[in-house]
Amino acid sequence: MNRRLLLLAPLAVAGASGFGAWTILRRMKEGTFDPHDVPSQLIGKPVPPFASLPALDQGTEGFGSAALETAGHPMLVNFFASWCVPCVIEAPTLMVLKQQNIPIWGIAYKDKPEAARAFLARHGNPYARVAMDEPGRVAIDWGVYGVPETYLLDGKGIVRWRQAGPVTAEVLETQLKPMLRSVA
Amino acid sequence: MSRKLAGLLLGLLLLAAPAWAISDPAEMLPNPAQEARAERVGSQLRCLVCQNESIEDSNADLAKDLRRLVRQRIAAGDTDTQATDWVVARYGDFVRLRPPVTWVTAALWGSPVIAIGAALIAVMLLRRRPPAQPVPLSPAERARLAQLTEPGLSEPPPAA
Numbered sequence: 001m002n003r004r005l006l007l008l009a010p011l012a013v014a015g016a017s018g019f020g021a022w023t024i025l026r027r028m029k030e031g032t033f034d035p036h037d038v039p040s041q042l043i044g045k046p047v048p049p050f051a052s053l054p055a056l057d058q059g060t061e062g063f064g065s066a067a068l069e070t071a072g073h074p075m076l077v078n079f080f081a082s083w084c085v086p087c088v089i090e091a092p093t094l095m096v097l098k099q100q101n102i103p104i105w106g107i108a109y110k111d112k113p114e115a116a117r118a119f120l121a122r123h124g125n126p127y128a129r130v131a132m133d134e135p136g137r138v139a140i141d142w143g144v145y146g147v148p149e150t151y152l153l154d155g156k157g158i159v160r161w162r163q164a165g166p167v168t169a170e171v172l173e174t175q176l177k178p179m180l181r182s183v184a
Numbered sequence: 185m186s187r188k189l190a191g192l193l194l195g196l197l198l199l200a201a202p203a204w205a206i207s208d209p210a211e212m213l214p215n216p217a218q219e220a221r222a223e224r225v226g227s228q229l230r231c232l233v234c235q236n237e238s239i240e241d242s243n244a245d246l247a248k249d250l251r252r253l254v255r256q257r258i259a260a261g262d263t264d265t266q267a268t269d270w271v272v273a274r275y276g277d278f279v280r281l282r283p284p285v286t287w288v289t290a291a292l293w294g295s296p297v298i299a300i301g302a303a304l305i306a307v308m309l310l311r312r313r314p315p316a317q318p319v320p321l322s323p324a325e326r327a328r329l330a331q332l333t334e335p336g337l338s339e340p341p342p343a344a
Contacts, residue, residue, distance in 0.1 A: 140274060
């Protein structure tokens, strides 16, 4: 009898592993688990200090960490680039957010000003301010590992949420909207 | 003709340099000891774009940037641990190719011990048990055995 139980042990281990693998695959299919996702180290922390980045357009304002901290209202910070395909995918969602008066500050990552301008002319400009991070050095302090990445700051400049990859309509409904309600 | 072609191909092969990620010697630190340390640090840091390569092996832009930053820090006097921690502070423990021992990774690091321990316990349990006594023969089996072992049965029948 005991020997039978011992023989069942490997079966139980195999069963548990199988269930685990199935759960991972199911959640990947649902979009609730991404094995490539790297969690942000900034959640619950203020934005990393950085000197003011130059503005994309003359006559507009760039920004640094000081401007983000003293804005006094929740906002989104969006890293984008004209060479980034998923940025095209999320462009309509960002325009929806703009129409709902949610301020989005953009940081053009490793991009040339004229290319960034052409991108915004073609896909719409959802940003209240656009700054240039041409060397991509500030992005590294934020822990950015690809574009687009979107950070939600509360009114005190604390990072509450981060999306690595495009903010799709689904991400907006299931994740960002509840977060926006909680920081409002 | 085909000989010439083969020679040409061989020549081209010899020309092809191995594809090191650090293709630009300008990336390397002038101090060989510091360069060796930077390579050691970088080879333990994951490139987050490709995820299964170290930043030393990867050609991704971000890996190139991180390589340069690690070298800047080493040249500025950081220890290996300080340079690693600088990157981990930005990208988290996932950036380490060798996960640290924390309570989250305890099961991962402990799995060999758990597996060997379970095997040892199983072996001990199996060995401690005395071998099972054979079941006594039923009367029918005993009769059959007696019949089979009757003297003279295994010998050839006498010639008629």
